[in-house]
Amino acid sequence: MTDPVTASVALGTPGPPVEADTTGDDGRPAAVPRRPRRRRLRLWIPLGVIAGYVVAGLIGPVLARYDPIATSVTDRLRPPGSRLADGSLALLGTDQVGRDLLPQIMQGARVSILVGAATLLLAGVVGAAIGILCGYLGGVVDAVLMRLADIQLAFPSILLAVFVAAVLGSSVTNVVLTLSITTWPIFARVARAQTLATKSRDFANAARTLGAGSWHIVRHCVLPAVASPLMVIATVQLGFVIVAEASLSFLSLGIPPGTPSWGTTIANGRDYLASAWWIATIPGLVLALFVVCVGVLGDELRDRSDPNLSTR
Amino acid sequence: MLRYALRRLAISALVLFGAATVVFFAMRQVDGDPAVNQLGPDADPAAVEALRREYGLDAAPVVQYVRFLQRAATFDFGDSFRLNDAATSLVLTHLTATAALAATAFTIAIVLGFALGALAATRPNGIVDRVVSVLSMLTQSLPSFWVGIMLILVFSRWLHLLPSSGAGSPAAMVMPAVTLALPLLSVVLRLVRSGLLDVLHEDYVVTARAKGLSETRVVGWHAMRNMLIPVVTVAGLEFGSLLGGAVIVETVFAWPGIGRLMTDAIAARDYSVVQACVITVAAVFIVINLVVDLLYVRLDPRVRESV
């Protein structure tokens, strides 16, 4: 997993807030104006697809009355479009124990998106809190916490995730924890940079002169300034987190068996490449489409919300 | 500049020390005893005790930790519990394999990235540009383990063109290197594309044109040369993540690299190898970041002034 945000954030010392400017690698030329209709499409198409996934993940397994526990070994490894013993149609085929892949993938969507969202929530809140704290207080707190982030960023994130997952053991909660541990510094860095930039701005100084307390300034001046870039980072990170979850599950360090996620389904299919290519292929495509949409959406939001967050 | 470098160096040493401490205690938190794992369920308790003594695990954790730090300072991480070799030499051989893979991937990403980036920049928003942009989105988003599996499916299983695993031949390098290169490829080609588009409007290019230089000299010499350093610098930064991302690729293609060594060592509770892996990878990562940062500082006057 190459994570441009991690990588560029890893760039340096708690240096100038210039850092936030170097976040991202997306070099969309300012020179070429984009037509408004296309811009709208770039927002609404991915949003629509993502909404579709969320809906499928929410109600799909219910509609299909999918039971992740029930197997039907006589129906195993059926290609897409097969009729099963109970007369139902397996649109995407069945897996190695005869479970229908379509509802399994929808269930996987539920798990993957939930894990992704939970991770970003946890990492975002913790990261933002630490970042604001560091940026606002500075001094020893800043030095210590940011060194902690350095230690972490001194290690490739996926290897770190592998290490943490192995230490914690595999469970859904631990996946969220693992990925949060690898993700929080990204939020912390951005939040810190934004706080640094904001706290000395005129309106913050004005509030301070008027006798506002620290909490007031953080709440009314810093938080609003931090929130929007963090949302954008979160969107960009969602794709990476979901891929990371799938990768961990693929290494059997992520979601435990019994809870289907995209990664575990792909991992299951790896041993059946010769006889049943669809098990590994289809969930991979589904995952890829989702991540691409999240990526497009993230880029678009970044461009819209704050030109500073994009490359130049 | 020197002061900045020294400060960074001091911080790096601190970071390395922190990583060593964390890995040392974290590994000992995990369930499962290295000696039991090595001897299996039927081992005699006395044999387990003897092996624990041999591994030096009978001492108090603090004593072990001090001993570990003393030895680590001389790059001695002890012997592997699992493989009959010193942890340091295991790490070095596996790191070499990973570095070979990463270097190939890096080359592929740079060469293809420049090629595709230049192609895309020829006609912004043209057909080629759009195809390349979709391609870049895909290469960045696709999970590499899945890409690897798909490559095996197509090139090994269906076309019988490439070996699916191992490190025996140059051909075995192709699929893992390509898989590893894809995310970086997307970064490089975006940078090249946008960089080229910007640069073509810069004064010196305009001047060059005005001087009547041929388009070839303008783009090929002036524009490309000015792009090379920043792009390679940013990509160099990503080299570290290549080393990390290799763990997935190494698993899919059974490449005997550092990522697999580390995951196997974690699974076998081979403390000395895990420690050696983590510290080495962290050190390599830090050095790469440091070099790239210093390059950045040298290259970008704005940053230079701010430090």
Added chain:
Amino acid sequence: MRSLTTRLGALALVGVLGLTACSFDSDSTTGTGDGAGTLRVANPTPVVSLNPFAANSADQPTLTVVQEVFETLVVRDNGEIAPNLAESWTNPDPLTWQFALRDDVTFADGTPLTSADAKASLQALIDGKGPLAGLWATVEEIGTPDEHTLTIRTSSALGTVLSNLTLLWIAPAAKITDSAFFDAPYGTGPFKVSSFTAGQSVELVRNDAYRGDQPKLATISYRYIPEVSGRVTALTNNEIDVTWGLPPDQLTGLRGNDALTVQSFPTYANYYIWFNSSREPFTDARVRRAMWHAVDFATISGSLFDQAGTPATGPLPEAIFGAAAQNPYPYDPAKAKQLLTEAGYPNGFTTSMMWSTGCCTNGNSFADAMISDWAKVGIVVKPEELERATWLDKLLKLDWNSTMTTGSTITGDADFTLARLYLSTAKRNGYTNPALDEILLAARAELDQDKRADLYAQAGKIVWDDAVGIFPLDLSGNVVLRTGVNGFTPTPNDLPSFAGVSLS
């Protein structure tokens, strides 16, 4: 501008493709060039050590290689013990075994084999404190009355000496304590080690001093390929000549391939699911039997295992000395419900089953299928796939409800499995039964092999009828060879041996 960037791009593309093409060409020549006498083997598990006297003495990958290099005093041939380095043996008294060694055997370095080597090897195995050391726990004295006579004295009668000796490899006494020796060991066997990279590869070359028929192969090259798909592709693409340990679904596909031969054969290995008999609700034998009746093993093994397994007839595979057929447990959910009701769990219960990653052929699928059937009678079983180290830790602490695993009785003797795992003192599965202990200890002390077999049949019946665990399946071994690899004979210990193999 356009033409230039296009040209640059095209040039770079061509460069990369060219590189790729070149590197592939160079491979295809090396790949097919070494047909003359090198057997290319891909092992499914890594060879981490070539020392068969210590921690790895019962390790399948280690033994697979070591058996080509070292020999044993006796071998098991079609279930019967046969002479090998020892020509004959007697029991002067019930506590003493005396072996007459062959006098025409030399090690690969030319030094003759003597009883001192045999003594040193046994001593090394005992001192190595590995998993096989326990087999020799009652040994009191190892004697060498003359150069070609070995005596083993035990403190109590030991009926398993001959079976145990099938895993005692004889190495030169002068080298055996030198750990560097095991980087490239040699013995009296048909091959010797020329290079060894722990965890990755082993190269063997012919031992010209071998007393028997010279092997036709000049070299054997073992390479570890962990992924199933990797091994299958390597096999079909002619990168390797032989591999084993493939899941049944792969075999089904490979049987149709003209370039390959799949050999399936019975082994000493079986599947078992243990219940922790010291933990509620598995303290009740009725609950354990209900677990068995609740699963449709015939359908599951038929679909999942194809020819990779046969329904078990007892707690030990039939090929093992001392195995006996028991009364089958038919698939009967109603009976399972009834047993559960009698035991006080009319609505079932919730429990968990652990196994270690990669422990078992089609393990995850098998677990899924059983869990699905258990759910139908109200028993909710949470799957717990653990790293081996974690699994071992929990297993030995008896910190589990049920566990799935596969095991091999590598000596081919019932004692190895039954007395190791089911004695009350073993504390392996929480099951304690004094009557069973008595039978197993009596069997071990019995020198009359027919009487031993009878005792193991009784012991097997207790383990089976009390449902200490479920024994669903005896595993078949599978070796896949490329056409042109001739003369391979499988053995039930599932350690593929290539001494008799030739290439055409």
